[in-house]
Amino acid sequence: MTRTRVAAALVMAPVAIAAILLLDTPWMMVAAAAVFLAGLWEWFDLAEVEDSLAKWVLLIANLGVMVAIVWSSHSREGGTLVLYKLASIIGVIWWALALLWLGRFEFGSNHESWARALKLAAGTFAVVPAWCALTWLHADGPKGDWWLLTSLATVWAADTGAYFAGRYLGRHKLAPRISPNKTIEGLAGGVVVGTIVAVLFSLIAGATTQDLWKVAIVGAASVLVSVIGDLFESLIKRHAGKKDSGTLIPGHGGVLDRIDAVLAALPVFALGKALLGL
Secondary structure: OOHHHHHHHHHHHHHHHHHHHHHOOHHOOOHHHHHHHHHHHHHHHHHHOOOOOHHHHHHHHHHHHHHHHHHEEEEEEOOOOOHHHHHHHHHHHHHHHHHHHHOEEEOOOOOOOHHHHHHHHHHHHHHHHHHHHHHHHOOOOHHHHHHHHHHHHHHHHHHHHHHHHHHHOOOEEEEEEEEEEEEEEHHHHHHHHHHHHHHHHHHOOOOOOHHHHHHHHHHHHHHHHHHHHHHHHHHHHHHHHHOOOOOOEOOOHHHHHHHHHHHHHHHHHHHHHOOOOO
């Protein structure tokens, strides 16, 4: 890891952690929406939408979906998380389909309008469900903020574990045509480190010792799906002929380069947590 990348991470991580633990859920939703929509803007570039007006229209449309979910979830009697949960399920389904897409490198690689439309739809299915899953985790109980931090720390730790395991142990390529630097050994290292961190953080979030095997399953599943998110972004970057999604973050590329794995992991973590009764 370069010094620039480490320095940027040392700035971003405390800010993200402070936001998760200190902000009330409505403000957390606003902050997350700003970050996710910034990533979506870069996604438009990767989908080869060059007209600024078109990008603004698409961005406002996605923001409109988020606002509609918020508005539909509130009433005089109180709020409900049903739509957030439904959107999270849709997100899990989308990433299962994305895995199939990864096995067909050429699909959508041309510059026809239908390929662009598919990638734009993929952007919405990646961003909106992830934002809903983030909201679900943060709002679900008095320790929701710590569960959200657990989900994100799992992905962050997995990324670091994969980097070092791949660097020192990597021998077998995971997806050489999509991301030549990723290895099977790196994936294994990421799963191990991510799962350990998930278990440790879950104890702060209120998990009991009897729950730790459930946390391990959810953590490992989240890490595996986070790799799909990372690879899928790499795929559309390959199609667009770009190395990074942007240049906003020194040493890290664009916003989307930092949240691609998170977008995939959040719906899986939220749904897995609910299904296993954590």
